[in-house]
Amino acid sequence: MGVILPDAAWREREGLATLTAALGAGDGDTRIVGGAVRDTLLGIDVADIDLATRLLPDDVLDRLRAANIRAVPTGIAHGTITAVLPSGPVEVTTLRRDVATDGRHAVVAFSDDWREDAARRDFTMNALYADPASGEVFDHFGGLDDLAAGRVRFIGDPLQRIAEDHLRILRFFRFHARFGDSIDADGLAACIARANDLMALSRERIASELLRLLVARHAVAVLGLMVERGILRAVLPEIDAAGVGRFAALADREAVAAIAPDALRRLAALIPPADAESVGARLRLSNADRKRLIAATSGAGDEGPLALAYRFGDRVAIDRLLLAGADTASVVDWMPPTLPLSGGALVARGLSKGPQVAAALKVVETRWIGEGFPDAARVGQIADEVVAAELARAKA
Incomplete structure (x- = not known):
């Protein structure tokens, strides 16, 4: 036996052993896949658990019902069923292979071949599987070596993988910002060559991926690289080298003030203040998020930090103060008083x-x-x- 998944709290989640047993994990029919395996190997807390199975969706449904586990067919056309456990939901997806792709959507067929399922995933570090009981890790494309090296590497031809799903361009940089120590040259070259493909994606998908990237460990360096290589030019031309400079300064201030990175605040630093409204609209942000994005760029005001927090709330005040380079110490954990007069x-x-x-x-x-x-x-x-x-x- 090779690499074994370390013990982790999520592996003892209530109902998980019952679920995997019902889905034939003891016979090799079901394995843990993706982020839970990757993050456990890295010693990172795991939020979501995904299972991959050779069982067809109808069989999964039947087995869950027989085991008195609530089953929700959240994406049954693509083979995904959500098992609702006392400790939270777990997604169960039948092994698949791509039949047709157009850069945004895929037509899939079900499979019983683990390597075939792994081959359709984006990066080697995301194509790791583990036996739920023994913890044995199954690696079909060198993901363990890439994980150890801090290298985000496409499975197969990077250009082809991006053609299948254009969002993989942003995912490549997001995963590199989170896990990467050295960038994969072939992956980078493919992303540069296909950067204009991002124009075909919905702005909601771009926003979701970008906002997650902005709070990753190496976000400053990776955003600098993306701007330098023109990755975002087609969809967010407002983000330029000056914006990366503001972004870097904000990240430094957050660290000094011991304030957690915030994606919307960081987006506000990246774009010129005059473009906050148009960028928020283009990215299809919620009305509340658009207002916050615009407010964040409005400066520290003239009344002082506490007045700012009183009038607009502590979150907006912290955004504005950090972006303006002002002190936030008095605002953090401050409870606004009530005017003692009616x-x-x-x-x-x-x-x-x-x-x-x-x-x-x-x-x-x-x-x-x-x-x-x-x-x-x-x-x-x-x-x-x-x-x-x-x-x-x-x-x-």
Whole structure:
């Protein structure tokens, strides 16, 4: 027996042994595949578990029902069924081979050949399988060596693999940013040659892959390489060397401030402020994410960090402060206070209900913020001054 999968907490997940036993893992019919195997070998926490099986989808459904495991046919046309365990969902996919591809979608046929299934996957490090019980690792294309070397390598001809699915261009760089130590020259050359193929992809797919890339370990260096080689020029021409410089500066500030990298914040650094709205729309970001992207580029403001956090929330404040190169220490973990004054208190001081009270309350709040959120006694003094000025103005 060769390489054995190390012990890991996810291997003891409730219901997993029952699931793999029901799917004939003891007879070699079902194996763990992909990220769970790769990340466990690297000592990285595993979030999702995927199983590959020689069983046809209908057989998988029958076996799960017989074992009283809830089965959801999430992608049954492509052979994928989700088994819902007490510890979370597990995707089970029948071995496949590609029949036809167009760069965005694939027509597949089911198979019972492990190597054939491995051959249709993108990179060697993602084509690793493991026996659920013994942990024995099965490697058909040298993925173990590439994993050890920190090398993201296409299975087979890189140009052909990109022609099958254009998103593999971005995946190549994302995986290199996450795992890579030395870049595969053939893979890089193929991505450069086929970069314009990204134009055929939906902007949602591009956004999903790009945002994951932006928070990877070597994101700064990899984005620099992508811009230098023109990878994003066809779909995001706004991202240039200046943007990579802003991105690198932001990453440094995040590290110094011990603030976790954030994909939207980093995207805001990459693009010119004037292009935030158009890029957000082009990438089909949600309305909330578009607003945040635009807000992040609006500068640190004139009232100070706490005022910024009070008015816009701590996340937007941290975005704006980091991008502007301002200090975030006072904002992190700060709980915004509540203005210790109501409209009724202003009415009691002589103002008429309605717009006059609302306007005066806004003035009091602005002064309260400007003075650094003083206590109720000081707010009462401010209120007296504001009401007196308002009443005097009304008489005049």
